[in-house]
Amino acid sequence: KEYGEISLKDIDQVAKSSFPLCMRHLFEKLREDHHLKHAGRMQLGLFLKGVGLNVDDSLAFWREEFSKKVGLEKFEKEYAYNIRHNYGKEGKKTDYTPYSCQKIILSTPGVGDHHGCPYRHFGEENLRAALSRMGVNSRAMEDVMGKVRNRDYQLACTLTFEALHAAPCDAGINHPNQYFSDSQRLLKA
Ligand code: SF4
Structure with missing residues (x-):
């Protein structure tokens, strides 16, 4: 854990x-x-x-x-x-689990919402701007956008991870918390 x-x-x-x-x-x-x-x-x-x-x-x-x-x-x-x-401190005291990529990708954000997966839910211009703010260089950006066009959103996220960490992510990204822990592992290594 x-x-x-x-x-x-x-x-x-x-x-x-x-x-x-x-x-x-x-x-x-x-x-x-x-x-x-x-x-x-x-x-x-x-x-x-x-x-x-x-x-x-x-x-x-x-x-x-x-x-x-x-x-x-x-x-x-x-x-x-x-x-x-x-946190399971109220109501039925269920311990709620963080959302997987699949669940987030399938969500349907409306106007004024900021949840969802940017690779799926942002327009191209916004996505490019967001990726560039994150530090994705222009070559990696085209690879990422190629995956987005193929609707391979998790692969697009995996390529972003690899570009930003200069390291492979062989398992691929399937959960935001996995992205986080893989990133921390590399940064703290
Ligand atoms: Fe999308 Fe990446 Fe978030 Fe998964 S971790 S929902 S692929 S942005």
Whole structure:
């Protein structure tokens, strides 16, 4: 298990170095808008739980952003419950599992939503801009876009991983948390 791996003070740095694009996008939107809709909160929140952010750090993380937008009181009343719920601390105490690529790719984000898989759900121009911000060079970019055109979204993500880490990812990417742990393993090696 990867639980217990990151703490709040490192989160911006590891988001840059080791989050796959789907999570990086949600993370940056949250920092920018101080808000995410429900499906985005679920996708990012469960991923963060999977990378080892504990429930208290998680509450602090969401509180910091949401309180700037909706205020502290509303955060505690309307959002904190769901975060604890994701950790199995409320309701039926189910321990919710982070979403796989397949589940994320099959989701259907609407206007104003930021969840989903950017390789599938972004238009070409936005995707190129996002990849270039991540540091994907122009040669790797064309390989990635080729996979996107073939609707091989996970392969596109795998090629992105390989370009950014200058290392092979033979198993391929099938889960955002796998992307994260493979990345951390390489960066810490
Ligand atoms: Fe996220 Fe998976 Fe899409 Fe990569 S392929 S961006 S890890 S959903």
